[in-house]
Amino acid sequence: MVTRRAVVTGASTGIGEATVRNLRARGWEVVGVARRAERLQTLVDEVGASAIACDLTDADAVDSLLAELEESGPVHALVQVAGGARGTERVEDASIADWQWMYDVNVLATQRLVAGILPQLRRAAESDGHADAVFVTSTAAQIAYPGGSGYNAAKAAESMLVKVLRQELNGEPIRVVEVAPGMVHTEEFTLNRLGGDSLAAEAVYAGVEEPLNAHDVADVIGYALDAPGHVNLDLITMRPVAQSAQHLLARGPLRVRGGEG
Template sequence: MARRRAVVTGASSGIGAATVRALRFRGWEVVGVARRADRLEALAAETGAEVFAADLTQQADVDALAAHLAATGPLHALAHVAGGARGADRVEDGDPGDWTWMFEVNVLATQRVVRALLPQLRATVDDEGGYGDLLFVTSTAAQAAYPGGSGYNAAKAGESMIVGALRLELNGEPLRITEIAPGLVQTEEFALTRLGDAQAAAAVYADVQDPLTADDVADVIAYALTAPGHVNLDLITMRPVAQSAQHLLHRGPLRVRQADGRG
């Protein structure tokens, strides 16, 4: 099979950076995209990936990315990981600026990237045959509301609806549309960006046995992109064992309960 080429957004840290590593390990050509050029250069030195600095909330940057990709080779897959949360306030207390930022990075950036890169994915499939992939990392926050999550709930639900509509709109084309919705993932920046305080961010994961890691999610992304071409994994919801639902997180060791003799 010929080498495949993927764009991975949000590649400067967390799940995005782990996805670059996972795909490079599997022999993919990868273009890592994020705002922070210094982090991208370090990732390029580590993995051999190509990198491109861009702010996906800015149309000029998205256009520049699309032009670069078109000039440098075929595109077989988009792994859109970029996104984020700000604030954990009640609806009545939320900062509209935080909500605007979340809609920009989770919803509008998703539409901008799809609009810019879908023609290249179609062109590659038309030239080479096979299939193309558009994969999106959303969140279990898209599936269930929780107190203090309203802005992020709304933004990720919006992104999830884009993914669902896109799958229907592209029916009949050899393009797979996949949504990965992780629950609690311990990364170096997500909770800190959201809460703005290192102590509060650490408390999110305190006493949780084995929260998901960025590598866990990247492994699932890599599997989805390397599954047989006729297999589409529409939606993968993944959580740590300690998190049975968005609102139900066990803190402390996981223990097997002894049978109580009831038949």
């Protein structure tokens, strides 16, 4: 059996960190990638992953990352989690700087990383049967909502990148998987989006029975990667039961209507 190696971005927090832990528990070798080296060190110490500090919006830093990966072993899977949102303003009031940042981290960084790592994925696929590229986008890529325009636009662009990539790789043994979560309660995503306002961030989740958490999403990623090599899960849309649609969110206990108890 070949021990497969995955590169997981956004590994210092949230879904990325949970994915590193999940894949290590499944027996994968994992390289966690994120900007914050001190938080990556915790993963190294706790789960035995490797780590490389890198800002994916910096072309030179990505070149160094790719060179280090090349020297340290094969890459069987890329799990691109890194990204984020800033602001909830209306289109007419939006910050161009925030929109630029969202496009840089969600779209341009993804293209830069994919272009650089594909040769390594191809070599792993040729020697070991198949390789994988998994992208965590969002239901914001599928459904627009007021206050979401910048993030809607950036995630929709990333989602289209993924769909085009899958078609362009047709005929190669490289699976391209998109995981699009709805409401996920993580440590930093909404807090960062709302400029560090912790009360406003917690209000987003108030009364929602069991929003998704980072480990839920990581478990789906792990399942997709461990599925038989000929099975491609093109798009996995996942939401908590309390969120039936992007705009339809139950606050309060879930209960059966018309029943006795």
